[in-house]
Amino acid sequence: MxxxxxxxxxxxxxxxxxxxxxxxxxxxxxxxxxxxxxxxxxxxxxxxxxxxxxxxxxxxxxxxxxxxxxxxxxxxxxxxxxxxxxxxxxxxxxxxxxxxxxxxxxxxxxxxxxxxxxxxxxxxxxxxxxxxxxxxxxxxxxxxxxxxxxxxxxxxxxxxxxxxxxxxxxxxxxxxxxxxxxxxxxxxxxxxxxxxxxxxxxTAGAPLAQRAIKEMAVRGPEMGSVEAIRFGETLRRVAGATEDAAEGAAAAREKRSPRWRAR
Missing domain, CATH: 3.90.226.10 (2-enoyl-CoA Hydratase; Chain A, domain 1)
Structure with a gap:
C-alpha cells in the first residue's frame, strides 16, 4: 500500500x-x-x-x-x-x-x-x-x-x-x-x-469505459437529446479504440477474466 x-x-x-x-x-x-x-x-x-x-x-x-x-x-x-x-x-x-x-x-x-x-x-x-x-x-x-x-x-x-x-x-x-x-x-x-x-x-470493470459512462451520465442531462447521443457515440468510438476494448473482446472469446490496463 x-x-x-x-x-x-x-x-x-x-x-x-x-x-x-x-x-x-x-x-x-x-x-x-x-x-x-x-x-x-x-x-x-x-x-x-x-x-x-x-x-x-x-x-x-x-x-x-x-x-x-x-x-x-x-x-x-x-x-x-x-x-x-x-x-x-x-x-x-x-x-x-x-x-x-x-x-x-x-x-x-x-x-x-x-x-x-x-x-x-x-x-x-x-x-x-x-x-x-x-x-x-x-x-x-x-x-x-x-x-x-x-x-x-x-x-x-x-x-x-x-x-x-x-x-x-x-x-x-x-x-x-x-x-x-x-x-x-x-x-x-x-x-x-x-x-x-x-x-x-x-475494479472488475474496464476503467476507461467506466469513465466514459460517468462522463455521459454527468454531461448528458445538460445536453439536448440529439447532441447527447452524438456525444455518447463519440465516447463509444474513442473507448472502443483502446487497448482495454481489445482486451475485453479477447477475454470474452477466450472465456477468461480480462486484464485491464487503463490504456
Whole structure:
C-alpha cells in the first residue's frame, strides 16, 4: 500500500483503489485553509494518477466533515481565488465541480455538514454508518449554500432537497437512505469493509469505459437529446479504440477474466 500526506489529508493507494481520509479529527475534520489545500492536492493526485481507478473518501475519528472552519487562521476554507473579484474562478475544488470521471465512493462515518454534504453530491456512491448525520446549516447562519443548491435537487427528490437546504435541519442515516441521499446504511464497524468491497467490484470493470459512462451520465442531462447521443457515440468510438476494448473482446472469446490496463 502506498501512502502519502502526513497532514490534514491522507492519500493511500492499495492496488487500484485510493482512500482519501480527511484527517483533522481535533476539529471534526472541519476545513480550514491548510486542509483545503491538502484536499485539493489529494483529489488532483487521484485525478492524474494512472494507477488510481476508484476512490473512497472518508473522515478520521468520529466525523466525516464538519464543513468550513469559520475560525480558520490559515486561509479561506473555500480555497484560494487569485486576481480581482470578477476574475475569480468558481470551480477550484471537487465540491465546486472539478471534473473527475473516475468512480468515487463516500464512506460517511459521522456528521456530514455543509461542505461534507456538498462533497456527497459529486460522489457516485454513498455508504453511511448507522450513526452518520447530514445537514446544510447555512440557512440558519445567514449564508446561502450555492453548489449544494445546484446539485442536491438533481440527486434526490426536489422537495426533500429543499427541506434540507432551507430548514438547515439535521437528518440521520435512516432518513438519508429513505430520501436517496445514502445508498446503503451499515453498522459503523462494517463501513470501510463495505466501501472496499464495492471498490473491488468496481475494479472488475474496464476503467476507461467506466469513465466514459460517468462522463455521459454527468454531461448528458445538460445536453439536448440529439447532441447527447452524438456525444455518447463519440465516447463509444474513442473507448472502443483502446487497448482495454481489445482486451475485453479477447477475454470474452477466450472465456477468461480480462486484464485491464487503463490504456
Amino acid at each position: 502506498a501512502e502519502e500526506g502526513a497532514g490534514p489529508v491522507r492519500y493511500e493507494r492499495d492496488g487500484h483503489v485510493v482512500t482519501i481520509t480527511y484527517d483533522r479529527s481535533e476539529r471534526r475534520n472541519a476545513i480550514d485553509g491548510d486542509m483545503r489545500r491538502a484536499i485539493n492536492a489529494a483529489w488532483d493526485r487521484f485525478r492524474t494518477d494512472d494507477e488510481a481507478w476508484v476512490a473512497i473518501v472518508t473522515g478520521a475519528g468520529t466525523a466525516f466533515c464538519a464543513g468550513a472552519d469559520m475560525r480558520s487562521t490559515t486561509g479561506n476554507p473555500a480555497g484560494d481565488f487569485p486576481g480581482s473579484f470578477w476574475e475569480r474562478p468558481t470551480v477550484n475544488s471537487l465540491e465546486s465541480g472539478w471534473e473527475i470521471f473516475k468512480p468515487i465512493i463516500a464512506a460517511v462515518n459521522g456528521p456530514a455538514v455543509g461542505y461534507g454534504v456538498t462533497l456527497l453530491t459529486w460522489c457516485d456512491f454513498v455508504i453511511a454508518a448507522e450513526d452518520a448525520t447530514f445537514s446544510f446549516p447555512e440557512a440558519r447562519i445567514g449564508v446561502p449554500t450555492i453548489v449544494g443548491a445546484l446539485r442536491l435537487p438533481g440527486m434526490i427528490n426536489r422537495q426533500y432537497a429543499m427541506e434540507l437546504l432551507l430548514t438547515g435541519e439535521t437528518i440521520d442515516a435512516a432518513r438519508a437512505h429513505e430520501i436517496g441521499l445514502a445508498g446503503w446504511v451499515v453498522p459503523p464497524a462494517d463501513l470501510m469493509t463495505e466501501a472496499r468491497a464495492l471498490a473491488g467490484r468496481l
